[in-house]
Amino acid sequence: MVARGIKHFFLFAKAVFGALISLTGLFPTAFADGVVADPHRFDHAIAAFEAADKASMPEPGKVLFLGSSSIRRWDTARAFPEIDSINRGFGGSQTSDCIYFFDRIVLPYKPTVIVLYEGDNDIGAGKSTEQVVKDFQTFAKQVRVKLPGTKIVYIPIKPSIKRASLWNKMENVNQEVQTMAAIRKGLYYADIATPMLATGSPPDESLFAKDGLHLSDKGNALWASVINPVVKEALGE
Template sequence: MTYRLKFRGCIGLLLVSLCAVGLIQPEPHPFENEIRAFEKADSASPPLKNPIVFTGSSSIRLWENVNDYFPGKPVLPRGFGGSQLTDVLYYADRAIVAYHPKQVVLYAGENDVAAGKTGQETYERFVALFEHVRQKLPTVSFAFIALKPSPSRRKFFPEMDVANRLIKDYLAKQKNTDFIDIRPVMLGKNGQPVGILFKADSLHMLPEGYNRWAGVVRPYLK
């Protein structure tokens, strides 16, 4: 047993040493390629100054032609699909702060709950992200889009409700923030998600879903 532990320890040290001298490249953080693609696009065509950065998970990434929904607003889409709040925090300096935005519009947290995090934990992740952004950009306007009622994630609705409530209450105590509740326009009279707003996976939205979102989000944009 002692021999095995020593052997494993030697292998571990060898791998660390090889990484240090560049012979083995460590696995990049998830979504690194997407962030680099943003940076490459910025180099080729610099974005407008002080934009409204839309960031977060696939509900932002898959919002096609998002600028067309908000004419006259300098919307800059910087969502990366499948991301959790911890991923947005990891890339916050490159995907948010680097643009010196006048406003941040965030949709993230649904994947956190689906991955097993409680509403409380999801809220705590959000606070960590919010505080990081506000530390770097003290006066930036910050809007959070409520976690949506995706039919495929019904079993997570209770925890999502907890996360939404905690985040809403938290933002109500902060300056220059908004909680954008898109849930009412996504629910039918029976209180259930409107199925025609979603793709076949019952998770990602069709254009009609985004049309409804846009009607709710538009008045909050700076």
């Protein structure tokens, strides 16, 4: 009886392991570095975007602000009044989520420029520098293949008080993407990190909300001052 129970346990464990392996094939970046990031945790948020589009579909050719809570919490229409834009930020997201939902939250808008902020939560969740860079490259390839001619403005991972211990890894990601932007047509690097560190590391707490992670109005104003001219350059203005 005991032997049969042990056998059933191992068969069950084998089945579970096989299912996990199968899932990693479906979501190759979701299980990278041992980090589970199931994109379906955002099904409700993505459905809300689609419902809004059904009620009033944005005209194609706008600037798309895409990314995690630093985008979601930001009134980008107010921050960039001269830029015709859409905000599709969803808090807690990682680069792999933008990849997974690309056909639903990027492709329908046919944006002229995508302003992307991701990587912060990726590193916060334990993903390696290499994986975050690889995921960005995958996202950029999706843009090249499905939206040829669309530009990407990359907002580097911000230094913050809450995640100060992770800054070295974040900075490595930023440097990799900055190097890509120097040689790759259609990719722009909006360096918000350097001015945020003007007073040293970690950055000035006045740039942040009370949680030490999300930006204050002052922090958002700093970002806008850097990003605005880069977006206009990408638009050819």
